[in-house]
Amino acid sequence: METIATQGVKIPRLGLGTYRLAGSDAQAPVESAIALGYRHIDTAAMYDNEAGVGAGIAASGIKRSELFVTTKVWHDQLAPDAVERAFDTSLSKLKLDYVDLYLVHWPSPEMNMAATLEALLSLRERGLTRAIGVCNFNLPMIRRAVEEIGAPIACHQIEYHPFLSQAPMLAYLRSKGIPLTAYCPLAQGRAASDATLNQIGRKHGASAAQIALAWLMDQEGVIAIPKAGRPESQKANLAALDIKLDDADRTAIAALPKDQRFVRPSFGPDWEAKAA
Numbered sequence: 001m002e003t004i005a006t007q008g009v010k011i012p013r014l015g016l017g018t019y020r021l022a023g024s025d026a027q028a029p030v031e032s033a034i035a036l037g038y039r040h041i042d043t044a045a046m047y048d049n050e051a052g053v054g055a056g057i058a059a060s061g062i063k064r065s066e067l068f069v070t071t072k073v074w075h076d077q078l079a080p081d082a083v084e085r086a087f088d089t090s091l092s093k094l095k096l097d098y099v100d101l102y103l104v105h106w107p108s109p110e111m112n113m114a115a116t117l118e119a120l121l122s123l124r125e126r127g128l129t130r131a132i133g134v135c136n137f138n139l140p141m142i143r144r145a146v147e148e149i150g151a152p153i154a155c156h157q158i159e160y161h162p163f164l165s166q167a168p169m170l171a172y173l174r175s176k177g178i179p180l181t182a183y184c185p186l187a188q189g190r191a192a193s194d195a196t197l198n199q200i201g202r203k204h205g206a207s208a209a210q211i212a213l214a215w216l217m218d219q220e221g222v223i224a225i226p227k228a229g230r231p232e233s234q235k236a237n238l239a240a241l242d243i244k245l246d247d248a249d250r251t252a253i254a255a256l257p258k259d260q261r262f263v264r265p266s267f268g269p270d271w272e273a274k275a276a
């Protein structure tokens with residue numbers, strides 16, 4: 001699988017999302033994904049499935065060094081000592097010695113960004129995570145993390161799919177050589193029933209969901225982590241890596257509405273905030 005090199009790690013461009021595979025429900029999908037060839041698994045303390053994900057990894061028999069495992073710290077645990085405790089809990093649930101990427105799951109108005117990122121960096125320095133990064137930062141926040149604080153951000157994980165533009169964020173991240181990891185790459189499954197994506201799919205002998213993923217994979221510096229509980233969908237999503245879109249496909253997808261943000265928790269940042 002193609003990878004993107006960033007901050008000393010190589011991230012496989014397609015990973016398995018695990019949100020809503022709660023508890024032990026995560027074990028079988030993780031095991032089947034690894035058997036199918038997935039090497040990148042995305043979890044989080046908040047998903048309450050790190051133990052299931054870890055059990056799936058253990059049962060897969062894969063060599064640890066061949067896997068890329070991401071977990072995240074929740075937004076109410078961003079004080080440095082809380083980060084330490086949250087990380088210890090995640091690692092012991094996963095039953096791993098280290099993770100590959102540790103992310104701030106959401107920013108918090110109360111966080112001291114420099115101190116939080118310093119706490120993540122300290123985990124990296126001790127070999128407990130190989131890289132650090134963030135999710136759900138708006139443009140002013142990511143600029144601050146990168147330019148003022150100088151944090152070695154290995155990726156920024158945000159919502160991105162054919163119905164939501166991330167053009168300014170993607171341009172900024174590319175200018176800094178930081179990959180964008182697309183969460184909800186299938187718009188939480190909605191992509192599968194989109195008429196335009198279906199039409200393009202017919203041309204390629206592919207499904208609408210596969211076209212949504214092919215569109216993301218067509219973009220430089222983009223990684224995607226579709227969640228799929230069923231092995232058939234996991235397989236289909238991997239096969240999307242082989243689809244090559246043409247200019248007519250790109251033009252049709254560019255014309256889709258691009259203002260559909262589906263993840264909007266009350267504690268999320270102001271997405272319209274412009275960088276100073």
Ligand SMILES: NC(=O)c1ccc[n+]([C@@H]2O[C@H](COP(=O)([O-])OP(=O)(O)OC[C@H]3O[C@@H](n4cnc5c(N)ncnc54)[C@H](OP(=O)(O)O)[C@@H]3O)[C@@H](O)[C@H]2O)c1
Binds near residue numbers: 017183184185186
């Ligand atoms: N950092 C953050 O704040 C954040 C926020 C949200 C999500 N995430 C991460 O991103 C991952 C992906 O996002 P998501 O799970 O919300 O949404 P998603 O990946 O866009 O969509 C998942 C849905 O699509 C369905 N699906 C998967 N493959 C399909 C296919 N080939 N054809 C038709 N339907 C298909 C799944 O069904 P089945 O499961 O039944 O196969 C599931 O219902 C999460 O699991 C999580 O790891 C991160």
